[in-house]
Amino acid sequence: MTTSAVQTSRGPVTRKDVARYAGVSTAVVSYVVNGGPKNVAPATEAKVREAIRVLGYRPNAAARALKLGSSETIGVVVPDNTNPFFTQLAHAVEEAASELGYGMVLTNSDGSLTRERKNIRTLAARQVDGVFLASCVFDPDVTELEASEIPSVLLNNAGSPPEFNSVGVDLQAGARAAVEHLIGHGHTNIGLAIGTNTGNQLDGREVGWLATLHDAGLPDGPMLHGPFSRPGGYEVGKRFLSMANRPTAIFASNDMQAIGILRALHEAGVRVPEDLALVSFDGSLDAEYSWPALTTVAQPVRAMAEAAVQALVGKGRGDALQHQILPTELIIRQSCGCT
Helix, strand or coil: CHHHHHHHHCCCCHHHHHHHHHCCCHHHHHHHCCCCCCCCCCHHHHHHHHHHHHHHHCCEEEEEEECHHHCCEEEEEEECCCCCHHHHHHHHHHHHHHHCEEEEEEEEEECCHHHHHHHHHHHCCCCCCEEEEEEEEEECCCCCHHHCEEEEEEEEECCCCCEEEEEEEEEEHHHHHHHHHHCCCCCCEEEEEEECCCCCCCCCHHHHHHHHHHHCCCCCCCCEEECCCHHHHHHHHHHHCCCCCCCCCECCCCCHHHHHHHHHHHHHHCCCCCCEEEEEEEHHHHHHHHCCCCEEEECHHHHHHHHHHHHHCCCCCCCCEEEEEEEECCCCCCCCCCC
């Protein structure tokens, strides 16, 4: 039987067509397509896969979802997947979900609460099995999640939302480690570059920066707000340089801001770390390959993803609410003054 004969005489290729071509039962075809639940002999599996290739068979995802009562798909909402941190986080979620047999749909809110809510509604309409929301603010509007009645986890969130599981990191402790390290290098005027879209709650990195300065008996350093982006960091960097009493060290609230600051410093002929030290937050690959390489507070991306996936569709599904706060790690490189 040829491919054209199957498609012309009976419409789209079906599982029965594959079974007939390979000389096996439809159940065996199902086992091969779904990876179980029963094992198939290698030779038989090869025949089935050859039939699938020749006939151009494509499983009907909608029919499968109806039969299983599950789309085997999770939705993820991030503020910006061009941010290397969220790229790594989404990839880690996809890998962890794939290990449990789930696919992933990724959406961007572009830092907009309106678009964030719209993305949640879109994912709900697609009947995903769950949603991971990495909101663009610390205190997200969960109205759409509650209305959709879809199991959800607030990702990259250090709060304790009353109705949802959450997974985040200790931002204050991470900031403290960064600022203490700069103080250890002898800096007494330490600035902070912080984001602009943190919502109604204070950013934990700001709280940690300020508390560490106070504990060390140091004055408040200058703080400048700018978008969590390379251009945002670039503009903040130029503003720091224009200060009469510019800081000798800067703690940037994410790696993208720090890379923007690096450009501003390089353009002005300011040496890093000799003239001005820099430490950032996130631990993305960009931090490792900037010049000089950035000392950064790394978030445990893989551990965050695995914890969130287990809470949503894994062993933790249906358990009592959990608010998991994971530790960060200070990665020492050159931008702080270490060699």
